[in-house]
Amino acid sequence: MDIPARVSVLERSTLFGGLPREALEAGAEAASEKKLDKGEALFRQGDDATTHYIVASGRLRLDQTTPDGKNVVLRFMGPGDLVGSVAVMRGIPYPATPTAVEETRALLWSHARMMELIQAHPALAMKAMNMMGGRIEELQERLQQVATQQVERRIAATVLKIAGQSGRKTQAGVEIPFPLSRQDLAEMTGTTLHTVSRTLSAWIEEGIIEGRRSSHLVIKRPHRLVEISEQA
Amino acid sequence: MDIPARVSVLERSTLFGGLPREALEAGAEAASEKKLDKGEALFRQGDDATTHYIVASGRLRLDQTTPDGKNVVLRFMGPGDLVGSVAVMRGIPYPATPTAVEETRALLWSHARMMELIQAHPALAMKAMNMMGGRIEELQERLQQVATQQVERRIAATVLKIAGQSGRKTQAGVEIPFPLSRQDLAEMTGTTLHTVSRTLSAWIEEGIIEGRRSSHLVIKRPHRLVEISEQA
DNA sequence: CGAACTATTGAGGTAGTTCAATCTTAGTGG
DNA sequence: CCACTAAGATTGAACTACCTCAATAGTTCG
Numbered sequence: 282m283d284i285p286a287r288v289s290v291l292e293r294s295t296l297f298g299g300l301p302r303e304a305l306e307a308g309a310e311a312a313s314e315k316k317l318d319k320g321e322a323l324f325r326q327g328d329d330a331t332t333h334y335i336v337a338s339g340r341l342r343l344d345q346t347t348p349d350g351k352n353v354v355l356r357f358m359g360p361g362d363l364v365g366s367v368a369v370m371r372g373i374p375y376p377a378t379p380t381a382v383e384e385t386r387a388l389l390w391s392h393a394r395m396m397e398l399i400q401a402h403p404a405l406a407m408k409a410m411n412m413m414g415g416r417i418e419e420l421q422e423r424l425q426q427v428a429t430q431q432v433e434r435r436i437a438a439t440v441l442k443i444a445g446q447s448g449r450k451t452q453a454g455v456e457i458p459f460p461l462s463r464q465d466l467a468e469m470t471g472t473t474l475h476t477v478s479r480t481l482s483a484w485i486e487e488g489i490i491e492g493r494r495s496s497h498l499v500i501k502r503p504h505r506l507v508e509i510s511e512q513a
Numbered sequence: 514m515d516i517p518a519r520v521s522v523l524e525r526s527t528l529f530g531g532l533p534r535e536a537l538e539a540g541a542e543a544a545s546e547k548k549l550d551k552g553e554a555l556f557r558q559g560d561d562a563t564t565h566y567i568v569a570s571g572r573l574r575l576d577q578t579t580p581d582g583k584n585v586v587l588r589f590m591g592p593g594d595l596v597g598s599v600a601v602m603r604g605i606p607y608p609a610t611p612t613a614v615e616e617t618r619a620l621l622w623s624h625a626r627m628m629e630l631i632q633a634h635p636a637l638a639m640k641a642m643n644m645m646g647g648r649i650e651e652l653q654e655r656l657q658q659v660a661t662q663q664v665e666r667r668i669a670a671t672v673l674k675i676a677g678q679s680g681r682k683t684q685a686g687v688e689i690p691f692p693l694s695r696q697d698l699a700e701m702t703g704t705t706l707h708t709v710s711r712t713l714s715a716w717i718e719e720g721i722i723e724g725r726r727s728s729h730l731v732i733k734r735p736h737r738l739v740e741i742s743e744q745a
Numbered sequence: 746c747g748a749a750c751t752a753t754t755g756a757g758g759t760a761g762t763t764c765a766a767t768c769t770t771a772g773t774g775g
Numbered sequence: 776c777c778a779c780t781a782a783g784a785t786t787g788a789a790c791t792a793c794c795t796c797a798a799t800a801g802t803t804c805g
Contacts, residue, residue, distance in 0.1 A: 345653060348743075351661040355653060370639075371646040376653060406638045407602075413645040414603040420652035421577060421587060421608060427659045428703030429583040432793070463752065471660030473794060478753055494752065494801060511580075664761070695784065708761060710785055725769090725784080 282337065284309045287388060290337045294361040295412045296405060297335075304402040311398060312388040317341075317381040323364060326378045330368035333395045336360050339385025340447070340459050344468075345377040354468040356419070357382070357459075359447055363412055369395075370409075382459050427471045435470040436480050437510035440490075444500055453491065454501040461498055514569065516541050519620060522569045526593040527644045528637060529567075536634040543630060544620040549613040555596060558610045562600035565627045568592050571617025572679070572691045576700075577609040586700040588651070589614070589691075591679055595644055601627075602641075614691050659703045667702040668712050669742035672722075676732055685723065686733040693730055 282290075287309035291297035297308055314337075317323060323334060326346060336358055343355040343364075355377055358364060368375045369392050390398070399405045426435050440457075448455040463481065467474040484490045489505045492498040500506060514522075519541035523529035529540055546569075549555060555566060558578060568590055575587040575596075587609055590596060600607045601624050622630070631637045658667050672689075680687040695713065699706040716722045721737045724730040732738060 345657055347657060347661060351657075353657045353660050355656075367646045367649055370642050371650075373646075373650075376650060403635065403638075406635075406642070410602050410638070410642060410645065413642065413649060414599045414605075416649050417599055417645060417652065418603075418605075418608060420649065420656060424587075424652060424656050424659065425577055425579060425583075425585045427656065428585050428700075429579060468660075474752080475754085475795085476793065478751095482753070694782095705762060706784080707763085707786085710783095711761095714785070 282314060282386070282388075287312060287337075290335065290360065290388065294335050294363065295415075296363050296366075296408050298361070298408070300402065300404055300408070304398075304404070307401065308390075308398055309388075311394045312390055315387050315389055317385045317387070319381055319383050321381050323379045323381070323385075323387060324375050326375055328375050330365060330371075330373065330375045331392055333366045333369055333390045333392065334364040334379075334387045335389075336362045336364065337386040337388055340382050341379040341385060342382050342465065343377050343379045352468050353471075354465055357443060357447065363409075366395075366409065367413060367416070432470065432472045432476055433480055434510050434512060435472070436466060436477060437506045439466060439469050440498070440500065441503070441506055441510055444503070448500070451499065454499045455503055457498045457500075459497070514546060514618070514620075519544060519569075522567065522592065522620065526567050526595065527647075528595050528598075528640050530593070530640070532634065532636055532640070536630075536636070539633065540622075540630055541620075543626045544622055547619050547621055549617045549619070551613055551615050553613050555611040555613070555617075555619060556607050558607055560607050562597060562603075562605065562607045563624055565598045565601055565622045565624065566596040566611075566619045567621075568594045568596065569618040569620055572614050573611040573617060574614050574697065575609050575611045584700050585703075586697055589675060589679065595641075598627075598641065599645060599648070664702065664704045664708055665712055666742055666744060667704070668698060668709060669738045671698060671701050672730070672732065673735070673738055673742055676735070680732070683731065686731045687735055689730045689732075691729070 284306065288302075288305045291305045291308050297305055315323070315334075317339070323341065324330075324332070326344075338360055341358045341362075341364065343358060345353045345355055347353070358379065364379050364387070365375060399409075426438055430438075443457055443461065444455045447457060447459070449458050450456075463474040463477045466481075467477045470477070481490065484506075485493060487505070489502045490498060490500050516538065520534075520537045523537045523540050529537055547555070547566075549571070555573065556562075556564070558576075570592055573590045573594075573596065575590060577585045577587055579585070590611065596611050596619070597607060631641075658670055662670075675689055675693065676687045679689060679691070681690050682688075695706040695709045698713075699709045702709070713722065716738075717725060719737070721734045721741075722730060722732050
């Protein structure tokens with residue numbers, strides 16, 4: 282990627298978005314790049330956190346594995362999203378593994394380089410805090426959902442959130458443009474793939490969604506999903 | 514509180530801890546104070562976030578209420594903990610209500626004052642990020658627990674975490690030095706007070722804990738609780 | 746074309762909820 | 776100091792949402 286291309290990625294990112302041109306250019310010039318094939322990991326849970334990443338294109342699934350082998354999907358991340366920085370800033374090992382669900386490119390900076398950038402452009406620190414605050418909010422909302430709501434509501438809310446973040450409008454409805462398995466949804470909502478499968482089957486029956494078997498999910502009646510996600 | 518007393522609170526706080534004396538003094542001088550009786554709220558979920566707080570003494574329970582009236586306890590906060598700053602920094606309404614579970618004193622700063630302090634002492638920004646990173650970690654861990662573990666394990670892990678944060682060693686075991694109701698534990702673990710009550714009754718039966726009815730909880734066999742919290 | 750995933754669907758079991766009644770203790774006012 | 780009240784806690788019984796186990800089927804890819 283050349284510098285202008287990098288700048289345009291940074292412009293749209295959580296960390297650099299809205300900063301003056303010279304900050305973007307400094308960031309772009311200081312960056313390195315990495316390309317991941319589908320299924321490859323950017324780094325692994327437990328690795329020393331030495332590097333900050335920003336997704337340039339493609340999509341990552343952030344997985345956390347428990348000592349007893351269970352898996353939780355923390356979030357999906359797309360272009361502009363910052364990966365790994367929380368751990369790097371805190372000086373702790375990466376707490377999760379980001380895996381490419383499709384071919385993905387990322388920009389990256391060593392911690393030392395990033396600290397230089399922050400020193401030179403203090404607005405970066407404010408943006409970083411803002412990003413972290415957003416993560417906290419999101420996690421609090423999900424905790425509340427898993428702690429208080431029934432499975433169908435949680436699945437509905439999760440599908441809607443993913444659609445909001447990454448959905449593309451088509452004539453048939455809102456399409457989620459990357460492969461999202463029943464297992465992924467189960468690990469995001471704290472249930473089993475069986476329950477997800479049953480629930481989605483019922484929704485297909487009702488005409489709310491489309492996408493049996495591994496085709497991309499299309500939401501045909503988003504409003505109905507909102508109702509389900511809010512049902513008392 | 515006089516300035517030296519405030520300085521000693523700030524010294525022990527997540528935000529100011531470890532900073533040079535002059536930063537502590539600047540913070541102490543810029544602060545105001547507020548006292549809460551048991552049961553009073555520092556602010557309310559939904560209020561405009563205008564003020565940063567640090568707990569000086571006492572203890573707060575941070576509650577999040579859902580539109581449909583359910584309640585989730587996000588965390589307990591004691592001396593040194595920062596309250597409200599995430600929302601203030603992001604410019605969003607406070608997402609939860611901190612209620613005093615015992616008489617509590619807090620120091621507070623307007624957003625403008627806090628920004629001046631951060632400008633003058635950039636290390637504060639780093640400390641704030643560190644604090645937020647810690648929250649993110651904690652929330653990810655809880656999400657993982659609620660999503661994958663059985664209720665008894667979650668209750669055990671929660672009791673242990675609270676004991677780790679606030680417990681005092683006595684000859685009888687580790688005591689949690691503030692009133693912690695079955696309801697509170699239920700709202701922290703995403704279950705009902707009935708289930709919590711049954712679980713704690715069984716633990717009392719087994720001699721793991723002490724504290725029927727509203728006396729303070731004492732953990733007599735912490736190691737056994739750790740086992741439960743890790744049981745496959 | 747076969748192997749390996751991923752998804753679907755049924756049947757049965759259970760952890761935890763819900764409903765309901767009773768009990769204990771701290772606090773309040775007479 | 777004692778009766779009364781309110782709030783938290785306990786415990787039983789019945790129910791159910793969801794999980795687990797199990798078998799089958801459709802898809803993808805070498």
